[in-house]
Each structure stands twice: as C-alpha cells, then as structure tokens.
Amino acid sequence: MDRRRFFAAGGTVGLGALVAACSSEPATTEAVVPTTEGGAASISPQTPLSGELFPGTASCTLTPAETEGPYYFDVNSIRTDIREDRPGTAFRLALRVRDAACAPIGNAVVDIWHCDADGSYSGFESGSRGGGKSDAKTYLRGAQVTNTDGIAEFRTVYPGWYPGRAVHIHFKVHVDNATVLTSQLYFDENVTNAVYRAEPYVGNGERETNNSNDSLFEDSLLLDLRKEGDGYLGVMTVGVKGS
Numbered sequence: 001m002d003r004r005r006f007f008a009a010g011g012t013v014g015l016g017a018l019v020a021a022c023s024s025e026p027a028t029t030e031a032v033v034p035t036t037e038g039g040a041a042s043i044s045p046q047t048p049l050s051g052e053l054f055p056g057t058a059s060c061t062l063t064p065a066e067t068e069g070p071y072y073f074d075v076n077s078i079r080t081d082i083r084e085d086r087p088g089t090a091f092r093l094a095l096r097v098r099d100a101a102c103a104p105i106g107n108a109v110v111d112i113w114h115c116d117a118d119g120s121y122s123g124f125e126s127g128s129r130g131g132g133k134s135d136a137k138t139y140l141r142g143a144q145v146t147n148t149d150g151i152a153e154f155r156t157v158y159p160g161w162y163p164g165r166a167v168h169i170h171f172k173v174h175v176d177n178a179t180v181l182t183s184q185l186y187f188d189e190n191v192t193n194a195v196y197r198a199e200p201y202v203g204n205g206e207r208e209t210n211n212s213n214d215s216l217f218e219d220s221l222l223l224d225l226r227k228e229g230d231g232y233l234g235v236m237t238v239g240v241k242g243s
Helices: 003-008 015-022 189-195
Strands: 030-037 040-045 090-098 109-113 141-145 151-157 168-175 178-186 224-228 231-239
Touching (some): 141 151
Parallel strands (some): 090 231
Antiparallel strands (some): 109 141
16 A cells, blocks of 8 residues: 555554555564674564563653755655665664654654665665666665554665765654654664675775764664664654644
8 A cells, every 4th residue: 555545544544454465574573682793682583563672661752853865755655675676684673653742653654765785775876976866766665654552664674875974764754644754763883883794785885974973963863773683673762743
C-alpha cells in the first residue's frame, strides 16, 4: 500500500495488514546481552519490538528538526525492507514516535531515506555529489506505519558516507496527512569505524567528516546501537508535536 492510499483511508489500516501486504518478514526484537563489539551492545532475536528497548523512556522532549537536504523525494511506498539490491552490513532501524506528553502515536507514517555504501542516493546517482534528480531508482527509501506503541521498523543496510557529511539517515514523521517533523539520525563513530573496515565500505576511502566536525550533528539525534547477528539494530524515541 502507498502512503497516499493509507491517509485517504483515514489512517485506519492496521499495521499488521500493511506489513503482510508489503513484507513477508516478521517483526522481531532482541534482548540485550552483556557483550560489546565496535562500541555496541550485542543482542539476539527473541520477541517483538517493545518500548523497553528504547532509551529515555521517562523523557518527553521534542526531537529537534534538521534540514531535509537535497536528496528527498516521496517514493510513496509503505514497506519494511528498503534494501532492494544494495549490499552492506545489515541494519534494522526502529523509531518510537510519541507526543510531548509521552503518549505513543499510532498510525503515524515514518518516511526514511539514506545513501548506500558508496555514498549514492537513489534517484540522484549522477547528482549525489551535486545536481538534481537523475534516475528512477528507489533503493534505501520507504515509509512505515507506527503500531499502537508508536513503533515503526525498517530493514536496510548501514549507510555509507559522502564528502561534507557525517554518517546519517534522513527521516520525516507524518501525522494525519501533515508532516510534523523532518530530521536526521546519526551513528556512533566507534561502530561506524568497525563497519567501514569491511566491504563494501572499505572501497569508499577515508572519511573526511565525522560527528565532531559536521555542523549539523546533534547529540540528541545519536541512535542507540546494538549488535544484531552480523549487523546492527538502531533505536530512538522521536518526540513530535501534534499535527
């Protein structure tokens, strides 16, 4: 189902039906175990995602907005798995959307996009170093609907990098057909260094920009990362105003 049809239906289509229609992969979560690798706790698949996995449970602060950047377009696709043909370290992203009173927001649409291991964005492969939209590709883009706990989940790959920016993922939150937040998510440098020692990232050369010298970086937008099998899980609670 696409995002426009979801909102046209009044935002009442259940998450289970959407996931069944758009992905055959079940939602799974992990329990934290006391081992670390690359600066991230290690976890193993066990039960569905729940609020206990998210740090800052008692905090009800609003998430700061950041620039949309030049590489956004509405792919208009509700899907959990956004990888398509892109290689890279497996990465599962889970965002919990809440309002300023800490109430979870169900049936919100979370829209994400990021570059691949080579630093290219779908739709802008000829323009990812500057320029406009150049192709019809849609890898590493998609939207998902939050469940009753306000949680939306994506399966993707660990993002690559490109000149002038630290490693990041762009996202938007839409509530009642209105965009209530546009922002970005950032990654722990120790984890990124560990990931980038392997293919396909190693072929992209040495990074010029990290969190410490990216003018857009915000500590509050740093994902909580946990090792998950051969990949990683990243989680964050996102606080938004009502539409």
